Amino acid sequence: MEQLRQVGEALGGVTALMSFADDLRINPRQCRLLADACALAFASVAAEVRAHLRFRDRHAKWKPLEAPLRELHRAVRDAESYVRHCLEPRDSWWARAAAATHGADCVEQHLHGLLWSVSVVVEAVESVSEAGTTDPDELARRRLLLAKDYDRDMLDPRLFRQRLGVRYLATRELASRMETAWREDRWLLSQLLEERKDPASPETLTRNEHRLADLLTAPRGKVHPASLLHQGDFQVRRRLAGNLKEAQWMGEAFAVKHFVGADADAVGAEVALLTLVAHPNVAHCRYCFHDEDKREFFLFMDELMTKDLASHVKEVNSSKRRIPFPLVVVVDAMLQIARGMEYLHSKKIYHGDLNPSNVLVKTRHADAHLHVKVAGFGQFAVPAVSPRPSPRASVNANANNNNASAAAVNPCIWYAPEVLELEAARWSEKADVYSFGMVCFELLTGKIPFEDNHLQGEHMSKNIRAGERPLFPFQAPKYLTNLTKRCWHGDPAQRPAFASICRVLRYVKRFLVLNPADQQQQAQPDASQPAPPPPPVPPVDYLDIEASLLRRFPAWQAGGAPPRVSDVPFQMFAYRVVEKERTRAAILHIGRDRASDSSSDCNSLCGDESGSGSGSLGGVLSDAEAPVSASSRGTARSLSAPSGSRKASPRKLDRKVTSRLAGPPQKSKSMGVVRQPQVIRRTHRIKSDGHLISALVPPSRRRVSASGGGHSDSELA
Structure with a gap:
């Protein structure tokens, strides 16, 4: 209330x-x-x-x-x-x-x-x-x-x-x-300024105000004389990242790109590109001023951003945190980057060098939320702007560099495998998606990709082309790591478009807002304290939902109509419809499986039904790296049976659970460490169709351990 x-x-x-x-x-x-x-x-x-x-x-x-x-x-x-x-x-x-x-x-x-x-x-x-x-x-x-x-x-x-x-x-x-x-x-605005220019207007304009009126009504991309700046108390305050500076003009703070002695044609090409775009998640140019005598250019950007993402992550990162930000803030930042890239790709502009140093951020609220802008595409998207070294040449040049900067030490970590092999592949949609996946890794973990790897330079490039990728920590949410792994898939055709990434991230953010307790589990667990309940996970794979909706709405595919904000409510609603449909199918699958079991097997499997705990769809997603084309039958199967090719009997499954609960985790060459089953407890969170699950899942399917904690079928497999 x-x-x-x-x-x-x-x-x-x-x-x-x-x-x-x-x-x-x-x-x-x-x-x-x-x-x-x-x-x-x-x-x-x-x-x-x-x-x-x-x-x-x-x-x-x-x-x-x-x-x-x-x-x-x-x-x-x-x-x-x-x-x-x-x-x-x-x-x-x-x-x-x-x-x-x-x-x-x-x-x-x-x-x-x-x-x-x-x-x-x-x-x-x-x-x-x-x-x-x-x-x-x-x-x-x-x-x-x-x-x-x-x-x-x-x-x-x-x-x-x-x-x-x-x-x-x-x-x-x-x-x-x-x-x-x-x-x-x-x-x-143009009508207002024309009225004020009229000599008969009660508010007459000065000579400088006449020039400012012409500035406001001029087409974007026009280069104006720098003398207009100096008449408005223009003053540079401080240097920001790259060639950006904070400047004060007529009482307002602006971010300004300052070029000295630059080629006029090259700067003009960048101005033409930066004035072509206008989006809150893309750094773009409002006005350009030129001082011919000093050969200086001043590009007034859209908004003053305080720092880049790489610097911000380094500042807030802590060894006591699982992730540098609350998870909903991470997903919101990922969504803003994806929306900026979706907009650029709708304009047929490809970045070619997306990394945390080219993502600008500014804190918006006291709750750590960020305003994010994609920058740095102007100097790479147009060949005439500046010479661009080959990614392979950059790798060799920086192989022995010990600088801690991500882009300086290992520039190859942000490039897709096909880019490391062929320079021309750098300016493509799928190459940008790969780079986005690496940026997401740093957001989710607070670490630079491959920063713990002993291989550097050309050796790192070879490993990336061979399929090596960064390793997520154990506690990273699978529904986000699966999306990130799809973005850096070795086959460019398997990587989703940014339009699809935006829809998935909007729905993931919605899931996190409906399950706010998940945001509190950031500190490393204390061994002396009881383990916290596992965070909830979505009941279905949102990449599966996206694949299903893409088949139904071909216009959603990349290269179709440009993104429109007015389409967001229907897209969210469509996801909800398919999610409810998949959840109902999974519950019906459980009911049919229960009907086929004998009552004796059910009793031996379930044990004492008077224990506390109940089944949940919380563990529906598999830990395996499932492709987008995985069918919903695989999701339903993880609810009711082990994921192997043969269905294990309830008695054998019960013996597996007993042996796993009795002994410590054991290592396997193929599977690594076998994790202990997690305890699912009832909470006040809103889980998708959680009320439907509690009402329809029969008590005999709610498996209860001796300690009273419930385990999902996917955990018992």
Whole structure:
């Protein structure tokens, strides 16, 4: 309840600011769109809460809503900050207009986060409603209503928009406004400046303001004289990463690329590329200034970012942490990088040198969340910009370098095997996906890939081409390591496109928000303390869901239509429909398997049914590296039987469990260390279809150990 109140409070701030909408001169259409979307989001969530939950249960049963509502509150709070930024210029209206009129943050950042969080909150409300119902008739009624909403026939964008568009903020009107708001604001700004240029205007412009008006309305990519800078109190403050500097201009802070003595054609090519893009997760250029006398170029970038990802990971990494950041922050950073790369690839721009040093970050909130931008593609994507050494030559040149920088010591670790063999393969979609997988490894582990490997230089290059990859620690979540391993697959055709990676990561982030206790298990376990319960895992492989949906929606394939934020609600809903379908199939498979067992075998296998614990779909994913084409039958099989080619009898399986529980872990040449079965306990987390599992899985299939802890079938195999 407190989180819902905070969302309403943040919405009140947006509403109060929009009371002065007539005074908005910067991005008025986008501010109005964002304010309306926030109001619709709160109305949708409040309607869902009223329809499915009881107010008197708010203290006892609403706790699983806290994390999803916290994400919605963050999205509305960021929207309020955006509106205030446009309404209240701090020092100079001209500087604020120069800083805020070329971006796409309203739709691509703020509305993207808002639509995603609404989908998660709606699902959380439905799950809490079903899990908290004790009346069998009421439970059956609610399940019937939900089954109608998640029917496979709803996998039609038009039907989804017609029936559920208001609930998920997926109406045609809102989508149309997202497409046109930015262009309308550009037109309104040009009209405003033309009026102020008129000599009859009550607000006459100075000579310098006339030049600033021309700057704001000029096409992107035009090179302006540097004299305009010096008339606005331009001052360089400090040096940032690479050739970036922090500069102050008309009271606003900007990130500036400074070139001295550079070739005009080369800089012009980079400017043309950097002004072609506009995305909150891609570093792009707003304006370019040239001083002909000093042969200097100043490229004003879109936003001031404090450091690169490599430096940030090194700062926050600690030996006491399993991962450098909370897992939901890691997935959010991975998603932002993937969205930036998805946007670049939709423009047919390939990076060629994606690594943590070319990923810029800035902390957004006190909870360690980051704003991430992909940078460094301008100097590599166009051959005319600068000479690019061959990856193989870079490896040889840096083979004996002892510098700790990842890109300097082993540049080959970020390159795909085909790039190490052939330079021309460097600028391709699949090569960038491979590099993304290596960046994800550093985010998940806090370590540079291969940093513990004794082989360096050309030897490392040979090993990578031979198939060697970094090793994840034991506790790394399999649903993320499997995705990362698919990204660095040796066969480029097996690597997913960034559009698919974005959809998978959105749904993984949704899973983590619905299971917030997983974020607390970051410290290394203390041997004197009892082992914490294992974190939940998704009930199905999301890469399997993506493969299924790609067959149904060929337009989702890479190279199709450019990504649109308005498509996010339907994509999240489609994942949910297929996930529920796969989960039901797995449960029915368990029921059929139970019916085929004799009662004596069931008793010998299950033991005393009076023990505590229950089965769970928590261990559904196999530890093996399964390809995307793995069928859902493999997932269901891991729920009900060992993964071998022959089905073991229950008595043999019981003897295996007894022998494994009795002795210490043993090593095997092929399998490594045999892990002890983990204990699955009931928690207050929202697991996908967890309520359905508890209701439909028969007690005789809930295997109980002598100690009272339950074990999933995949752990007993």
